[in-house]
Each structure stands twice: as structure tokens, then as C-alpha cells.
Amino acid sequence: MAQKSKEKSTRLTGRIVIPGNPSYNTARMEYNRRFSKFPRIIVFCQRTQDVINAVKWARERGIRLRVRSGRHSYEGFSAVNGGIIIDVSEMNKVKVDRKNRVAIVQTGNPLARVYKKLWHKRVAIPAGTAPDVGVAGLTLGGGVGLLSRKYGLTCDNLKQVKMVVASGRYGARTIVADRKKHSDLLWASRGGGGGNFGVATEYTFRVRTISSVSIYSITWKWSDLEKVLPAWQRWAPSVTNRLTSTIEVAAKQVGTIVSTGQLLGGAEELRRLIRPLLRAATPVKVMVKTVPFIDATKFFAESDLNLEPKFKITGAYGFQPLPPEGVRIIRDFLSKAPNRHASVWSQSLGGAGSAVSRVSPTATAYPHRKAETIYELSARWRNNREQKQNIQWVKRFRRALRPFVKGDYVNFPDLQIKNWPKAYYGVNFGRLKQVKRKYDPHNVFRFAQSIPVGKQVRK
Numbered sequence: 001m002a003q004k005s006k007e008k009s010t011r012l013t014g015r016i017v018i019p020g021n022p023s024y025n026t027a028r029m030e031y032n033r034r035f036s037k038f039p040r041i042i043v044f045c046q047r048t049q050d051v052i053n054a055v056k057w058a059r060e061r062g063i064r065l066r067v068r069s070g071r072h073s074y075e076g077f078s079a080v081n082g083g084i085i086i087d088v089s090e091m092n093k094v095k096v097d098r099k100n101r102v103a104i105v106q107t108g109n110p111l112a113r114v115y116k117k118l119w120h121k122r123v124a125i126p127a128g129t130a131p132d133v134g135v136a137g138l139t140l141g142g143g144v145g146l147l148s149r150k151y152g153l154t155c156d157n158l159k160q161v162k163m164v165v166a167s168g169r170y171g172a173r174t175i176v177a178d179r180k181k182h183s184d185l186l187w188a189s190r191g192g193g194g195g196n197f198g199v200a201t202e203y204t205f206r207v208r209t210i211s212s213v214s215i216y217s218i219t220w221k222w223s224d225l226e227k228v229l230p231a232w233q234r235w236a237p238s239v240t241n242r243l244t245s246t247i248e249v250a251a252k253q254v255g256t257i258v259s260t261g262q263l264l265g266g267a268e269e270l271r272r273l274i275r276p277l278l279r280a281a282t283p284v285k286v287m288v289k290t291v292p293f294i295d296a297t298k299f300f301a302e303s304d305l306n307l308e309p310k311f312k313i314t315g316a317y318g319f320q321p322l323p324p325e326g327v328r329i330i331r332d333f334l335s336k337a338p339n340r341h342a343s344v345w346s347q348s349l350g351g352a353g354s355a356v357s358r359v360s361p362t363a364t365a366y367p368h369r370k371a372e373t374i375y376e377l378s379a380r381w382r383n384n385r386e387q388k389q390n391i392q393w394v395k396r397f398r399r400a401l402r403p404f405v406k407g408d409y410v411n412f413p414d415l416q417i418k419n420w421p422k423a424y425y426g427v428n429f430g431r432l433k434q435v436k437r438k439y440d441p442h443n444v445f446r447f448a449q450s451i452p453v454g455k456q457v458r459k
């Protein structure tokens, strides 16, 4: 009896939200409204001790837990029915040490806040585009964005992570992982995916000085797909690594193809660099300008605003340009998209001198170093009755395109991927399991596609 009461001695601290509280409904919601889960408790942690208490509390009671920051998981992995959500979004300090070129960023920060705080000191980290994506999940899975080809993935710039891990039978403790101590956990935190090992509370990033950049946007007619997409795919990985670019082919009913990009350099140089794209087909609209870096982050954030609330997305990597058959598949699927909110998006990652490709596939847990591009096939909708058709469309599209692409980004998770350990982690899965066994032997941090402790993988 005494033992039992001791086991349940920890009290929750932080801002606690439970069913019945006026804020429960907003507190429980994921960004992807396809999911609507009902946790028993949500703890908004303000201090590391709140996180430690929450992990202990859950373990003492055998209650399932999930870790949450920006809530942007595609498959709702940061929510749970009947369990506790440990939310770090109120831990959002940022400290820049410009002299030593590092920033200490608490993991509750959304990207827009990180960019803004760093911009005040005229420094930046390479990170993603959506303003409200959490730096926590983004970094642990990799982190691709418009500075990737020059400065690498977000995780490549992670020097240190503070993490609350499970300890003993019911406990929790903070550890600091860097190159010297717990270097295996730092390795795993650089692409091993969120929610697998513990609760990251603080990151130390290497930062780069930044001032102005040049950006472009080119719009073509949808009917130019066969000219524009292959031209972009040849050009994007071969151009200077100071230029990272994207292309988005919308559903046919929208009628456009848009490419955007960012150059660490001037507008005149950018105008010259994009010539092969402008020659591919006659554009409907072209914009090239030099702007302060912070304005560029806002420009790229626009494409992630005002989207339909429910979505299904699947990803892929391109290791060479698509053959005509691959482009035809994209044309076919986007001609018959379930609605106007479907699209194919791609971003350049590798190629000529790219910082992403320079790193060996085993140097960090993120293995897709040799990919030239990354893709997203997405469908979005509002009403539940549209759901089945949209999900089926993404599933069939994925299957059709697979012969021409490989692997998957763990930050674009898809529950329909059968062999997800290989797709996300490739050669690094074995080592990730070892790290899991060392830091979370009781499998406290688990969800549908978490790294397993033993041999069993949920498929």
C-alpha cells in the first residue's frame, strides 16, 4: 500500500487543462482537423520541472502520453485519446549569442517567432516555411526550407539538445546531449523524428549572419506542365547552392504552376540564374526582388496560410528528374483531383555543392542525403463526406508515382506506408533502435510509428 501511494506521489505542475474547462476544445485540437482526439489532460509546461513532473505523473499511473509543440504532425501523432499531452508551447524563450554564433531556442517556439527573434540580431537558422510549425518537431525530423542548399537542414545546425527522458521504473530526468556527452542522442535527434526518445526542451543552434536575400516567383499556365516541370527538375539541383527553390503544380481546375525561390545574392544575379526557367515556357507572371530576410520568410509563409482545415499528405524523394511517364502521372492525377485544393509540391535539396548532400547518410539520423528534391502530394478538404475520396486519391497517386521516387521524410509521416522504418530511416534504423533501447527502454514515448524497443514494428 505504502509502495503504491509512493508511486503516485508526483503532482502535475504548469497550466493544466482538462475536459470541461472552457479552453479544453482549443487546447486539444491538432492543426490537421482530420483528427479530433480527446485527451484526459493537457499540461502546458512553463518550466523543465513541469515536463519532468508530467512524465513521472503519467508513468506512475500507467497513462499514455504524447509530446506536443507546434501541433503540425500530419498524422496527429502529438494527440492521444484518454492520455496526457505534454505541451511545451509556453516554453518559448530565445537567446542569441551573436559572438559565438549560437542561439538557444526553447522548443515551444513556432518558426515565425524563431525567425523574428534571430532577425533582431541579424542571424538565422535554415528552417521551414510555415510560421506556426513548431521548431521542436521540425528539427527532430530534419527541417527543410529555403536556406537548405546553402546551410543544410535545421538538424544539421543543432549543436545541443536538452531532453527530459524517462529514468528508472517511474522517473524522469533531464539530460544534455551534444558532441561529447550523449552524442548518440544528439545523433538521433538530428532526423530520428519527434516523440521517440523524450521531451526536447531546449535546442542550441549554430546561427548564420544574414541581411537581405533575393526572391523570385514565376507563374505559368497549367498546360505548360510538360515543359516547366522537367526544366525545373534539371535546373534546381544544378544551380548554385545559394539558391533553393520550389515548384507547386496545382490541381488542373486552378490552372497554374508556380515556382518560387530564394538566393543569397542580388536580384540581378537571380534574374540571370532563373533564365532557364523563363525559357522553358512563357510565364504569365514573374516577380524578382531583393528584400530583408525577415520579409522573405513572410513571403514564403503565405503559401501555408488559409489552407483547408483537413488534409492527407504523402511525401517522397527524387534522386533524378522524373521521366516523361512520371510527369504524365502527375498530369493525370491533377487533372482528376478531388477538388481545387490538391497539389504536387517539390523543393530542391541536393545537387551542386548542396550542404544537405555533403553530409554522409549515416552522420546524422536523417539518411536521404543524396536526394535532389523532396515531394509532397497533398489533398485538402473541409467536410467529412469528402474525406474518403481525398484519402483514396492520395493513396493511388502515391502508388502510381513510386516507381520513380524513393524514401519518405519522417516529418511528412503517412500511416499508409507499410515499411516505414526503411522509408524514413533507411540504413539508420538499426542504430536508432539501439538509441531507443538505451534512453527509453520501457517504451514510454510511443505512438503508431515510433521507433520500437524490440523487434516488433507496428505496420
Ligand SMILES: Cc1cc2nc3c(=O)[nH]c(=O)nc-3n(C[C@H](O)[C@H](O)[C@H](O)COP(=O)(O)OP(=O)(O)OC[C@H]3O[C@@H](n4cnc5c(N)ncnc54)[C@H](O)[C@@H]3O)c2cc1C
Residues within 6 Å of the ligand: 031, 066, 067, 068, 069, 070, 071, 072, 073, 074, 077, 078, 088, 107, 127, 128, 129, 130, 132, 133, 134, 135, 136, 137, 138, 140, 141, 142, 143, 144, 145, 193, 194, 195, 196, 198, 199, 200, 201, 304, 411, 412
Ligand atoms: C502547413 C505545414 C507546413 C510545413 N512546412 C514544413 C517545412 O517547410 N519544412 C519542413 O521540414 N517541414 C514542414 N512541415 C512538416 C513539419 O516539419 C512537421 O509537421 C513537424 O513534425 C511539426 O512539428 P510540430 O512541433 O509543429 O508538431 P507536433 O505535432 O507538436 O509534433 C510533431 C512530432 O514531434 C513530436 N514532438 C513535438 N514536440 C516535441 C518535443 N518537444 N520533444 C520531442 N518530441 C516532440 C510529437 O510528439 C510528434 O510526434 C510542415 C507541416 C505543415 C502542417
